[in-house]
Amino acid sequence: MEKFMLIVREDLSRISKLTTEERLSTSPDMMPWVESLIASGKYITGQPLMLTGRYVTQHGVTSDGPFIESKEGVSGYDIIEAENIEEAVKIAQSCPMVKIGHAIREVRPLMNMDEFFPKDDK
Template sequence: MKKFMLIVREDLEKIGKMTDEERFASSPNMVEWIDGLIESGNYITGTPLLIEGRYVGKDYVQSDGPFIESNEGISGFDLIWAENLEQATAIAQSCPMVMIGMAIREVRPVIDMLT
């Protein structure tokens, strides 16, 4: 099994105008999906992210939002186990947020530097 990160991308401008309660009330019930991944042995960890943040570079810190030019940004992630990129992609496609068009999942293999 290989490790994959399923990055959640959403319209940060839109959800940035919501309270956390409004944001998560409008989201589908992710608990059942996560529970299914746990039961299948595919789930490692994950969490939603707050909208506030900073971009940090060698000579700068940008603090006027978590995005520069695009409204779309990272709003959470999940780490999973999958046999290959195709299986990880299928798991990402089954995400309730993806299925209703609320979010996009970017699927990325993780390099395990400790093995």
């Protein structure tokens, strides 16, 4: 099994005008989908993201970064396990937010760092 991040991309300009309660109440009920992934043993973790944050660069820290001024941006994530990227894509396509056109899911494999930095078995 491989690990994948399903990145949630939404219209940040639209959801930034909503309260947290409105944002969550206007989204489809995600719990049955998450519960089905948990039951299948494929779900690891996930969360919606707050719309505020900081960009940290070598030149400093920016408050309320440009991500809030962008039309589309990252609004959450889920980490799952799947046999391959094709299965991960099928899982992403089954997301209620994707099905109604409320969000886009970017599917990205996670690197297995153990391949590059094996754990010492002492």
